[in-house]
Amino acid sequence: MFFKGVGTAAPPQRYEQRDCWAALQSSRRFASLTPRSRALLKKVLTGANGIETRRLALDDLQDAFDLTPDALHARFEANAPVLAAAAAERALADAQESPARIDALLISTCTGYLCPGLTSYVAQRLGLRPDVLSLDLVGQGCVAALPNLRAAHALLSGGACRRVLSVCVEVCSAAFFLDDDPGVLISACLFGDGAGAAVLGPSPSPKYRMEWKSSGSLLKPGERELLRFVQKDGMLRNLLAPRVPALAAEYAATVADEVLERAGLRRSQVAGWVLHPGGRDVLRALRERLGLGDGALRWSEAVLREFGNVSSASLYFVLEAALHDSPPNGHWWMASFGAGFSCQGALLEVEL
Numbered sequence: 001m002f003f004k005g006v007g008t009a010a011p012p013q014r015y016e017q018r019d020c021w022a023a024l025q026s027s028r029r030f031a032s033l034t035p036r037s038r039a040l041l042k043k044v045l046t047g048a049n050g051i052e053t054r055r056l057a058l059d060d061l062q063d064a065f066d067l068t069p070d071a072l073h074a075r076f077e078a079n080a081p082v083l084a085a086a087a088a089e090r091a092l093a094d095a096q097e098s099p100a101r102i103d104a105l106l107i108s109t110c111t112g113y114l115c116p117g118l119t120s121y122v123a124q125r126l127g128l129r130p131d132v133l134s135l136d137l138v139g140q141g142c143v144a145a146l147p148n149l150r151a152a153h154a155l156l157s158g159g160a161c162r163r164v165l166s167v168c169v170e171v172c173s174a175a176f177f178l179d180d181d182p183g184v185l186i187s188a189c190l191f192g193d194g195a196g197a198a199v200l201g202p203s204p205s206p207k208y209r210m211e212w213k214s215s216g217s218l219l220k221p222g223e224r225e226l227l228r229f230v231q232k233d234g235m236l237r238n239l240l241a242p243r244v245p246a247l248a249a250e251y252a253a254t255v256a257d258e259v260l261e262r263a264g265l266r267r268s269q270v271a272g273w274v275l276h277p278g279g280r281d282v283l284r285a286l287r288e289r290l291g292l293g294d295g296a297l298r299w300s301e302a303v304l305r306e307f308g309n310v311s312s313a314s315l316y317f318v319l320e321a322a323l324h325d326s327p328p329n330g331h332w333w334m335a336s337f338g339a340g341f342s343c344q345g346a347l348l349e350v351e352l
Helices: 017-025 035-046 061-065 069-095 118-126 141-157 182-190 221-226 244-262 280-290 298-307 311-323
Strands: 002-009 014-016 053-055 104-109 133-138 164-171 193-201 209-219 227-232 235-240 270-275 330-338 342-351
Touching (some): 014 017, 017 035, 017 053, 017 061, 035 182, 053 193, 053 298, 069 235, 104 118, 118 133, 118 164, 133 141, 141 164, 141 209, 141 311, 141 342, 164 311, 221 227, 221 235, 244 280, 244 342, 270 280, 270 298, 270 311, 270 342, 280 298, 298 311
Parallel strands (some): 104 133
Antiparallel strands (some): 002 193, 002 209, 164 193, 209 342, 227 235
16 A cells, blocks of 8 residues: 555644633633642643644634533534545645545544534545445544554455545544543643545555555553543543553554564664654653654654644644655654554655
C-alpha cells in the first residue's frame, strides 16, 4: 500500500490560548468551578504547555459554554461533514485523483454520532460513485487513524479495492464538558477541531514514494478507565488520568520495537518520526522513552503548537507537516495511541 495524497482541514476560527482563558473567565460556568479548578485552568491556558492556538468551530468563544446535548450535537452535525470533505478534497488534489476513481471511503470519529454515518454525507459532497464501499468507524478515540489505515491496507491487499480514501474528523468542541475533575479541565484546554485524509493505493504517488511496510498494535482493556469518554447528562465527558503520558510512551516503544525487530531495524535507523501529538507531557515522555534527540519530534510539536490535539485527525496533520519540511528519505515510524488503552504503529519507507 502506498500513500498517494494527504490533506487536512480545520475551521477558519483560530483562537489563542489566552483568548480561551479570557472567554472562560467571563462565562457563567467559570463561577461554578472551585478555586482549585480555576487555578488549574489558568495555569494550562496561560502557561507554556506546548499549545499556542487552536482551531475551533465556534464563531464566538462564548458558544463553547452552551453545554446542552442539542447544541453540541448540532455543532458536530454542521461541521464534521464539511471538515471531512474539505480534507478529502485536498488529499485527492494532492494525489491527482478523481473522486470517481475511489472504491472505498473509511471515516473515523469519536466526537459525535450520525445515522446514516459521516460516509453518507462526505460521499455526497465529494460526488463518489454510488457503489463505493463505505465504512464508518467510531469509538476509537485519538488512536483511530492507524486502525483506519490498517483497514485500508486490508482492502487493498485483498484486491477488493484499487483506491481507498481514509478520513479522520473530530469536532472536539462538540464534546466539550466542564466540571471540577482535573482530567476534564485539562481536556478542555488541549483539544481542537479538524480533519485529515489520505488517498491510498497499490502504486506510489507521482510526487513521492511512501510505502506502508508493516504495522503492529497493543490493546490494554484493563486500563480503559484511564482514558475514555463517558456519558454524563446526555453529553460526552473525557476521562484523562495523570498516568496517560507515561503509558503512551511505554506502549509506543513496545509496539515500535516489536515491528522494527521484525523488519531487522533499530530505532537509530528510523529517519522520521510521525507521532500523535497528544500533549506537551506526552511528547516529552515519548522523547525520553524512545531516546530521541532534539528536533526528532519537530513535526508533532509544530502541529500541537498551532492546532492543539486534534484527536484522531492529528496524525494526518503531522504527516502533512513532514511532507512540507524537506524530510529525510528512509524508514519512518508512525504511531498513535488513545482510548482503550490502545497503541498502534506502522513502518513506512519513504523516498521523496
